[in-house]
Ligand SMILES: Nc1nc2c(ncn2[C@@H]2O[C@H](COP(=O)(O)OP(=O)(O)O)[C@@H](O)[C@H]2O)c(=O)[nH]1
């Protein structure tokens with residue numbers, strides 16, 4: 001009797017932010033469905049997706065909140081920063097303006113999340129090398145200066161997408177192990193479920209199936 | 215040796231025909247060298263016949279006979295031994311034969327004696343096989359229709375009340391047996407069928423009872439912010455589907471536990487915030503209504519989404535065949551539930567219950583905000599925010615859920631408060647009507663109201679609600695603001711002269727037009743305002759034309775010509791239309807043509823919109839041209855007897871048109 005994909009011990013909340021059209025929804029879709037949705041409809045307000053992953057043998061459920069980049073939704077999406085354990089900040093490597101706006105997104109992220117929230121910078125559309133408008137080195141330097149993790153990804157080819165989401169989770173998990181993230185505090189963005197079954201349940205459940213099956 | 219004696223005898227007698235001679239011949243004819251027997255005999259003779267003497271010759275016969283005897287004796291002796299041995303063999307064989315005969319007899323006897331026994335054994339063997347078959351059937355039957363001891367054990371409750379995988383297997387067995395009994399009832403084993411069924415029913419009852427207690431307990435403990443829903447509990451829910459009442463009660467228990475958890479979560483988020491206070495507690499922003507209410511709504515959105523997932527986890531095994539229990543509708547005949555919906559309905563029911571708890575604390579807070587907020591723009595923004603979340607959360611939960619109806623109620627309240635505030639502002643305008651200013655422009659209060667309207671319409675650009683909503687709202691907002699405003703303008707213009715009133719109204723309505731022109735869904739309103747402006751503009755146009763004609767003394771002349779009829783005689787003979795008077799007026803008109811702008815109504819210059827100003831200018835000029843044409847044609851008409859008409863009207867109507875436009 002497989003425990004099924006629901007047998008997880010942590011829930012991590014993520015938020016994806018960045019200008020409109022940088023590919024936030026596509027990244028989420030690529031990560032949860034492993035497909036590229038070329039004609040992804042405009043995000044209205046906020047939407048969310050989930051997927052179960054495994055980090056250091058721990059099943060973790062990612063609850064990922066995708067926000068609309070349009071300015072008119074800014075006030076609404078700001079309310080979703082609270083309780084995020086990870087923030088994926090996305091720009092489009094073929095549009096410099098989306099990169100230039102990063103500092104404003106970063107300010108929001110710093111002000112509205114808790115200090116331990118892991119912020120991951122994603123330069124999306126890396127498949128469009130010919131139209132590149134922001135160099136890897138420049139963005140890397142920005143990330144380093146601001147203490148952000150960084151990868152260039154492509155929601156289209158799926159390149160590096162998995163890594164961006166997983167690396168963020170690993171970092172959050174590491175923070176928990178270090179004790180720098182206090183799980184008991186409300187709105188840490190992480191919800192913990194005891195991994196071992198309660199003693200009254202002498203079940204034979206073992207985490208048998210591979211992680212990311214949802 | 216007889217031969218030898220014979221030959222020696224034959225030597226003396228030779229008649230050929232007598233036997234003796236025959237014999238003799240035979241001897242003579244025989245070739246000794248070839249007769250092997252003779253040679254052997256002679257050789258053997260040579261061994262003992264040494265000295266050839268008479269005595270020996272005489273004794274030869276006896277010697278030979280002696281030797282023959284000795285040999286025979288020896289022979290006899292040797293055969294005696296063989297004979298003895300054969301005798302002994304004979305004796306043995308005889309004994310064996312006897313023995314065999316004995317055995318045969320005995321066997322015959324034995325056979326005769328055991329025949330019955332064998333028959334009996336065969337019969338018994340057959341019976342035994344039949345019995346074995348029966349036993350197998352009985353065993354299989356028992357295996358199929360009875361619980362094994364350890365199955366019974368796993369069904370029985372333990373001290374700790376714990377439940378294991380075995381329980382579910384045993385429970386499934388009980389169920390299977392119970393079902394199989396129905397087949398038994400169709401055969402001629404009805405008694406057994408009934409008895410087993412009854413016993414299984416008892417097992418089932420106690421097991422479900424136990425399962426229910428266990429599940430209820432498990433659910434009761436799920437009050438952590440993120441509940442740990444064990445696979446076993448999911449299995450329990452799956453099994454409990456067979457007992458819809460217990461299934462529902464268990465879900466209710468779950469709902470109650472989660473409801474408590476969600477309420478606590480909201481209160482924590484409101485008052486405690488994140489670790490070390492970041493993110494800050496939501497209530498810290500209560501001075502900023504939009505942020506305060508927005509944060510609460512976003513929290514509710516996320517909580518609702520999470521709770522729905524927990525429910526889906528809990529019911530993941532029930533998905534395909536759950537039958538919904540609602541209001542105790544049983545089909546008593548088949549002991550089956552009437553199918554009312556799918557799992558989705560169950561999830562929605564419970565989700566509605568879970569999120570019901572936060573309604574009050576949420577509502578109280580938002581109501582407080584709304585009631586103490588006076589700014590129409592903020593109220594409108596709150597209204598839009600609530601609409602947005604009603605829609606967003608409505609994608610997760612059914613519209614009839616308490617949470618959504620609460621949001622709807624609050625949204626209605628915010629709607630009312632907003633329009634109250636708008637109406638209030640508008641009514642204040644009517645309370646003390648300002649006099650139109652000297653420049654006949656919009657009053658300060660009108661401008662102020664317009665800027666409020668602009669702000670309100672503006673916040674839709676940054677708002678998150680659907681277009682349909684926007685359309686609805688705009689219609690209402692516009693009539694709420696513009697209707698009293700127009701009324702106010704009319705009232706304040708009532709004491710003005712016609713031209714002043716027209717100019718004032720054109721200016722006021724123009725300011726309204728320009729305000730709403732920037733926004734969608736204002737077309738109908740714009741048309742209405744345009745029509746009103748046009749009416750006032752028309753008034754101004756004819757006033758302007760009349761003003762010019764008056765100033766050049768053509769008004770009277772024009773009026774008379776318009777009313778003139780041939781029977782009244784030639785125009786030139788009518789008083790006031792004598793060539794001199796007409797000529798003097800036409801002279802004045804000519805100097806007007808030299809500088810048309812010199813004769814503009816002061817009110818026309820006060821029209822704020824240059825487009826309207828131009829329109830008045832152009833259309834009044836057209837009117838003047840038309841009048842001129844009428845007068846020109848009348849004066850040039852010989853019937854009217856103006857002799858030097860060319861000096862009276864030196865310009866053709868076309869020339870006038872050119873000069874004026
Ligand atoms: N070539 C390419 N196009 C992408 C990629 N990711 C997104 N897009 C396109 O970019 C557009 C905007 O994507 P969307 O996910 O809606 O952006 P969002 O507004 O940030 O959610 C869509 O037309 C996508 O097809 C990518 O990695 N490569």
Ligand SMILES: [Mg+2]
Pocket residue numbers: 024025026041042043066067068069
């Ligand atoms: Mg999007």
